Amino acid sequence: MQIEQNSLDVFLEAVKKLDAGFADLPAFTSQAPGAERIAAALSETAERLHDNYPYFHPLYAGQMLKPPHPVARLAYALAMWINPNNHALDGGRATSAMEKEAVAEIAAMYGWKEFLGHLCGGGTMANLEALWVASQVSPGKKILASSQAHYTHSRISAVLKLEFESVPCDACGRMDINALSSRVARGDVGTVVATMGTTATGSLDPLPEILALREKYGFRVHADAAYGGYFALAENLGDWAARAFARIGEADSIVIDPHKHGLQPYGCGCVLFRDPAAGQFYKHDSPYTYFSSAELHLGEISLECSRPGAAAAALWTTQRLLPLSRGGEFARELESGRNASLAFFERLGSDDRFVTAFAPELDIVIFAPRAMSVSEASSLSRKIFDAAAKRNLHLAVAELPVDFWAANLGEMQRDKETMTCLRSVLMKPEHLEWVPRIWEELSGAASEVLASAGAARTAR
């Protein structure tokens, strides 16, 4: 059995418990087609879903994909019998309360008690809200983010008609603080986006230095911690990451994605504002929405209207089982992914067939095969990607600045400014014990590809 099924045993009990809460209604059976027709349609779906990489398996060590926790899947499915809408209390009383509680627990990770925040569709939507509020606070001013920041920032800026500028990165994929310093000195900057865990390499921008520049120049700091945000709980970070996370609570806004490292199904992002006054920008007068209560309806503080209450139920239940505390089970699992990436990085670094970049700051490793030139390494990367997939090891490919490898290139000819490399996000807790097997498959795939490249070179 590859796909976890044991947790389904407790599900029916929970459905019955939910049902019991509505026992005083007049008898009613909802219209549904017979079980046979449902089974036939579902069976087709199961068949169609085979056409996916096995994201749930530890040998899937490619993109940022983590299976939701079984309890999150079940809580989401349970809420589907109600299908609450967290736009308004009229649509989802219980799940709106759960969202407020779960979001308060996330904000508490950053030391925030008085704040404004809510769930949303994902990191893109969360960052859109943060940049939109930033543009309301300082209209007409520029948004800055590093060249390794998620592309969503420049695209969102275009959507919001805000001027965007990219700040160069150093050889570790972190915003170059000298470049930022001279740019903000020229003025006209409203917001600096500090990425706390870049998508490609998991690098962290120099937050303490960015905050020092804020003191001097008075711009807003938005922390895009969509990927890295939960690592604030990890106790095995290097000094650079630890000192950046120690200051994250000083940002003006933070984005974190429970659907990345928070064990949630897709459709769960979160945006937080340190100053609850950000709520003023969301104000609207809907003549048809908020009648059931004078209490805060989440739609009054979010841009999206209808949103799945099920996402809040899933997050709340997961945090009930795995509280967001340092030293707790949830934090230990994040630490385990980081240890996996360090162990993998060490193996790569001690094998001449590979060239490594900088050490992972979180749990993402980038590497390439050593070759005569960067362009040859690039084409070999793609071949290793394919050869590894044939062995059921699924990696990712990325195109990154060759500067990231500069210190380790040795004799390799630098004939390109970017290198197509391999990338592995070791974000599952199981990855640590699977590093030897991942290594075995990668090593086999690399030997195969390098041997045939060597043979081709000799034949030429």
Ligand SMILES: Cc1ncc(COP(=O)(O)O)c(C=O)c1O
């Ligand atoms: C740092 C960062 N910001 C924003 C996003 C966009 O998030 P989403 O894909 O949830 O919209 C990502 C996605 O990988 C990310 O890594």
